Amino acid sequence: MCAIRLTDVTVGQRESSADFILKNINGYFPRGSMTAILGPNGAGKSTLIKTIIGFLKPVRGYVEIDVSLRAQMSLLPQLSEIDKSFPITVYDLVALGAWRRLGPFKSYNKKEQEAIQRALEQVGLQHQANQLIGTLSGGQLQRALFARLIVRDPEVFLLDEPFAAIDEDTCEDLITLIQGWHQKGRTVIAVLHDADLVARIFPDTLLLACEQIAWGKTADVLTEDNLQRARRLALKGF
Numbered sequence: 001m002c003a004i005r006l007t008d009v010t011v012g013q014r015e016s017s018a019d020f021i022l023k024n025i026n027g028y029f030p031r032g033s034m035t036a037i038l039g040p041n042g043a044g045k046s047t048l049i050k051t052i053i054g055f056l057k058p059v060r061g062y063v064e065i066d067v068s069l070r071a072q073m074s075l076l077p078q079l080s081e082i083d084k085s086f087p088i089t090v091y092d093l094v095a096l097g098a099w100r101r102l103g104p105f106k107s108y109n110k111k112e113q114e115a116i117q118r119a120l121e122q123v124g125l126q127h128q129a130n131q132l133i134g135t136l137s138g139g140q141l142q143r144a145l146f147a148r149l150i151v152r153d154p155e156v157f158l159l160d161e162p163f164a165a166i167d168e169d170t171c172e173d174l175i176t177l178i179q180g181w182h183q184k185g186r187t188v189i190a191v192l193h194d195a196d197l198v199a200r201i202f203p204d205t206l207l208l209a210c211e212q213i214a215w216g217k218t219a220d221v222l223t224e225d226n227l228q229r230a231r232r233l234a235l236k237g238f
């Protein structure tokens with residue numbers, strides 16, 4: 001069953017040329033699939049994820065999302081997009097995951113408080129709950145953002161570079177969490193840079209270099225030919 005379908009999706013305009021940031025992306029993410037979006041720097045990976053969640057609108061083509069999933073998608077932004085100076089504790093950041101269920105006026109009931117506590121324990125931050133996020137390391141902040149996702153418990157996880165600039169132990173812990181979501185039948189779409197990691201973890205891959213190089217089973221996509229084509233396009237500025 002299809003969770004998200006992309007038809008001829010074409011987005012944006014590059015600053016350096018009249019060309020588009022993403023051109024003619026076609027395919028679909030089956031429900032319960034786990035797909036890596038891989039490609040060189042500037043390939044349009046983050047742009048695609050932002051288009052899927054609706055922050056950006058295609059100039060051509062369209063994104064269709066299964067109606068039962070439309071309010072069930074969550075984005076993990078790049079760590080660099082998080083303002084660490086914002087005066088919020090780890091607990092309150094994680095609790096924001098329950099916001100869609102509670103809205104602005106309901107207080108956190110016992111069930112939600114337990115879910116927040118469990119999520120903090122799952123990512124190993126139970127002892128940092130009362131610290132401001134500004135005091136956390138990069139890896140700890142990523143763990144806190146994952147705990148927020150655990151509390152949110154969406155059907156579709158959109159992860160923008162979940163392993164960038166974090167330590168190896170955190171990376172392995174987060175991989176285990178992502179695999180758990182996949183085993184529960186959730187749809188996972190993650191932007192990544194590391195082809196070896198993708199080959200190890202992700203069953204499906206979309207290889208991008210402004211255009212769609214290949215989309216399918218990871219072993220079929222990550223061929224030397226495809227990777228070279230992506231590199232060549234990147235070298236000539238797409």
Ligand SMILES: Nc1ncnc2c1ncn2[C@@H]1O[C@H](COP(=O)(O)OP(=O)(O)OP(=O)(O)O)[C@@H](O)[C@H]1O
Binds near residue numbers: 013021042046048
């Ligand atoms: N808001 C924007 N306005 C104009 N150009 C943008 C905007 N956002 C991104 N771009 C450009 O679009 C191109 C693709 O950016 P995007 O961040 O999607 O690529 P990416 O594959 O995620 O790259 P990276 O791996 O470096 O994070 C880049 O050339 C970038 O400069």
